[in-house]
Amino acid sequence: MVEALNLGLRQVMAKDDRVVVLGQDIAQTGGVFRVTAGLLDEFGGDRVIDTPLAEAGIVGSAIGMSLYGMLPVAEIQFDAFVYPGFEQIVVHAARYAWRTRGECPASIVVRIPYGGGVRAPELHSDCPEALFTHVPGLKVVSPSTPGDARNMLVAAILDPDPVIFMEPKRIYRSIRGDVSDELPFPITSSDDIYNNAIAHARTARNGDDLAVFTYGATVPLCMDAAAALSADEGVEARVVDLRSLYPLDADAITAAASACGRALVVHEAPRMAGIGAEVSSLIHERVMADLEAPVGRVTGFDVPSPQFANEDDYLPSVDRIVAGARAVLSW
Amino acid sequence: MVEALNLGLRQVMAKDDRVVVLGQDIAQTGGVFRVTAGLLDEFGGDRVIDTPLAEAGIVGSAIGMSLYGMLPVAEIQFDAFVYPGFEQIVVHAARYAWRTRGECPASIVVRIPYGGGVRAPELHSDCPEALFTHVPGLKVVSPSTPGDARNMLVAAILDPDPVIFMEPKRIYRSIRGDVSDELPFPITSSDDIYNNAIAHARTARNGDDLAVFTYGATVPLCMDAAAALSADEGVEARVVDLRSLYPLDADAITAAASACGRALVVHEAPRMAGIGAEVSSLIHERVMADLEAPVGRVTGFDVPSPQFANEDDYLPSVDRIVAGARAVLSW
Amino acid sequence: MTAEVLYVIGDGAGVPDNDVPEGLSNKDLVALYRRLVLLRTFDERAVALQRQGRIGTYALYWGEEGTQAGPLYACDDRDWLFPSYRQNAIGVLRGVAPSTVLAWWRGYGGRHGFWNPREHRTAPICVPIATHLPHAVGLAWAAKIRREPVASIAWFGDGATSEGDWHEAMNFASVFKVATVFFCVNNQWAISTPFSKQTATETISEKAAAYAMPGVRVDGFDPLACYAATSQALERGRNGGGPTLIEAFCYRLGAHGTADDPKLYRDESEAQRWRTLEPVNRMASYLLRLGVLDDDDLQSIGAEAKKTIAQAVHEMEAIAQPGREILFDHVYASGRPWSFDEGLAELQGTDRPPAVKPLAPQPGPSTGDAEAPAGT
């Protein structure tokens, strides 16, 4: 996925000189995770910028650049370090379009490597995505495959609205897959890019017995769980990769839940008022009559993400997903 | 409610000299809403402190004071101005107990006047409470009556954990009610204060046809809606004032939903991944079999809280609540 | 007023006038004066409108007109302005309709209360303290990347210097040497907090040292001093010299906002003493002394401003309260979330509450009568 993100950045930067990338340690070294590797050489120090250590400064100046017509891509080094930039995101990025009659949206992308599973110290494993979805005015997305990562990143950059781009760092390198140079949409215009590449959920696996909704690093785990369910008990789970967390693809969600009659939501973030709560409510509100069981949730617990020796206890495991699925299936 | 909060502060400060209050314009003038009026004269400048204009500084130094054994109460002037202090709340206040084997919780209270309806300019009408409930390690509460306001504030201060104390500013002065000097728990100890005064939902109105869950400024609106439903169509709604938003009083919620068979959640904050989503999911997960209709939600829309001329269009109105109730009742 | 404060306009008595700043013709002086009067007229009228319940809480800037019109006069048309709530009407000097600004204070959104920043190179009114400063930096930085000689100027108060965003913006600006002017209106009060409790330094301008940035301190009641300092700062910025911090030292002559009562926390006789220095009359006397204007001119400039603002009030009041659909307008520039249509349908299924009167919220058993807040 790292290479795919890098490819996307290179492709869009080559075509559109409004795109600049900025953040801590992203130019000279190519970033802690090497997502921006090589960009400095290719596009120069004016467009690939190492900043001082200050997240509000990074997000805030990206907003100012966008006001001047640039398309800045800001990197936050790790999930929990977005909080010092939170105010800029909430009070400005999210409201600039609204505050300017739609004329000057904050056309920024904030890239955030997120989540646990990389054996990192405290505060390198947060999943803050639900916070952003609760803030009106932002788009929040998270890819789970290299192809999606590239396409969604390019689309997020071209999309005029502020996009919080959540990168599941746990699967940065584990999920590989060739990404063709070809993009599925023209890189020169932002017309309809939202509909083409941001708005829609993806069916990652077909099945009619249970709909499993998830995104980011838990997608492959849900695929494994689905495979196990199929092998062990002949249950065919449909796995839906949400991709866009705000707005949710409500029609795809309810259609899958209706078709299967049973549904489960899986994510790594805490449960309380998380994406799972929204997906669950949405399904019940719209298609409860089609359900044979209440929608289940397998999520992180409502505790700080633990020190890493215990993070596998915290992260939704294939076992827990299977158990959650069984509970829904046997209700 | 303002007088009740003021009374609570005076009572606890008189009994316990670990309590200090700090914030912008709270000492000399008694705060923008006068909640801290008179405290400076009564308790002196060491304990009632006007700070520089910096929310991270306010929350952060409150945490440091608590480490030394104080019980600081920090005021955020208006809801949307908590965001610059968000990092301190999330990465520190919420995790200090966890990071110190439970020995040094951040024993702070962050008081936040929140919500719309006071005809204020932009960013004086936010409802950020769900954000805090999604952050493990915090307690989040919101009173809706003067008596609760006093009792819950005193309890929050004595409780060793960090409490985000959301004050519904719209009903600061409209809801009056005598508050007796007597507190329903001893002010000298924090033992069990959590169970006595923070943890439990309150049944604000009895009824068996529909359970309405709400908190803060929408409680009186739900009472009005319940009265209208009773008068117009003989439907008796039970109104449950959640009081504690994290943790939720799950047993009280499910019991009320089960008893009524129909339920509605009402709040002013945006819908997406809000408290309503959690309450709805919780009810479906636990007692779907007892329900005759999916749980409904009447909430703020997923848009920035509007300029005030349109805020009545944004805020859940009695009409909208009644309509939401009817939809659940006629499902 | 302490010695190190730069000024141009004397008091017509013991304090002598200094030379008119370079590059300002008599015509410029008159134009600048006209702007001061327009701002003053707007402000006074807005306060009156608030008293009459025709707009909501308003953040008056009475006495700070020179800190706005002065620096602005030094700007190119292509330079960008980043006002706080205190410079709420500065866009008017850039062609924003004054009725739009008044409508903002009346609680109107969308095209009624906002403008297109690109059209006027004027950012929206910024409410959360100091948060617009990184934007000003980012904008000038973008111009620098594009090799375009565009600068930015951001206004903020003494209190704003305490916020983290102020510091981060100052640091970014100096590291990347962008052409941003940090214009601090040190009116010595942040609501009830006096300057002495806001920071430990004696001045704001000395804080520039922490960023290897030039810092200057000027008389904030002197429009020409504000002009001159800004003009130098902009020139330096455009020549690659980086940002400048300007402290316009003055005094908040009025309340913090219309809901604020300064008697709670300060001795109003102090304000009275400072009042004699206010910029509009001071500039007028100066122009009279120079013989650039006479009393008749002053009169007609005043009358003209009154007319403009009266017309603006008329226009503002002709705006119908926006419809409910406005809630969902322009939240996104691309793609309308499905929930917006649902929300609108939900609204349309219920009666609309009566139109909002700015300061007379609907009374009733449960919607509130919380007092209008003092903060803006």
Place this chain on the structure above:
Amino acid sequence: MTAEVLYVIGDGAGVPDNDVPEGLSNKDLVALYRRLVLLRTFDERAVALQRQGRIGTYALYWGEEGTQAGPLYACDDRDWLFPSYRQNAIGVLRGVAPSTVLAWWRGYGGRHGFWNPREHRTAPICVPIATHLPHAVGLAWAAKIRREPVASIAWFGDGATSEGDWHEAMNFASVFKVATVFFCVNNQWAISTPFSKQTATETISEKAAAYAMPGVRVDGFDPLACYAATSQALERGRNGGGPTLIEAFCYRLGAHGTADDPKLYRDESEAQRWRTLEPVNRMASYLLRLGVLDDDDLQSIGAEAKKTIAQAVHEMEAIAQPGREILFDHVYASGRPWSFDEGLAELQGTDRPPAVKPLAPQPGPSTGDAEAPAGT
């Protein structure tokens, strides 16, 4: 090294030694040296453990021992320490078991990886940059309110000075005149970002001016200079003189952390040049010159430290991986949310994944092999 940097220990050749700072007996010098060696030994061992996969990513401080043991030696036992990740082992000098610190890096929580700050007047290791500074201020402020002569000292890097929290803490400390020592370890790098790109000033210490705070610049490789500056700052603080900013100018001799490769962004020959100034040998040579210690003493101090740390490693490795219930421990001090019991039950209904090896995440089709991050 530029002239304005205060130092005590010369180089035994052209640069002469200065006087031993007041109040330090020979015994003190030896005690301080012992601490330097203990910190060094801990650090070297931790790096080795990381290489062997026995702990996770580790933020080494090789060369910065003097910036830790020096200032600490100036502190009273009642003063509070606020370390960043870079001073991760400083609690050891206050009685925290070194095995606890190692266990933290092994990813253990609860009582295995954390300590009780009140017992050691040492705050937990702080990971998010600059966020612990307001805590240090609040603590000293509380002491001041209680009229207790307790000070606080917070460590942070050059990069940390760019964060808003740094500024807010500096401002609060100076406004309220609290006894906090802001101890900046300017090792000239923030991961790959050189000091010259972090800020526009030539030094950190000059930033103190923006807060009307004394600022001093000392040789960060000189434990005695660090001691002396801190000692003066603490005395001033305790006497009501407020906070001090100390810049300990040095160089980050090692990598940012064990996952970082400095070759990507700097010329390692520069590090080599600075390496000759590192504090442990420098202090040893000084003590030899003074005749306070001889080679045998050095040997036995080294051996003693090795033994202590070897024992700590042993203890750390004797700790079993904490059980799953630890997730839910101590999240709240009062009241256990019902969801915790549900969560534990959910866990107990599934097989537990194999014990975590710090740097060998379980391979498999879908859990990852993302490289260990370079940040700490």
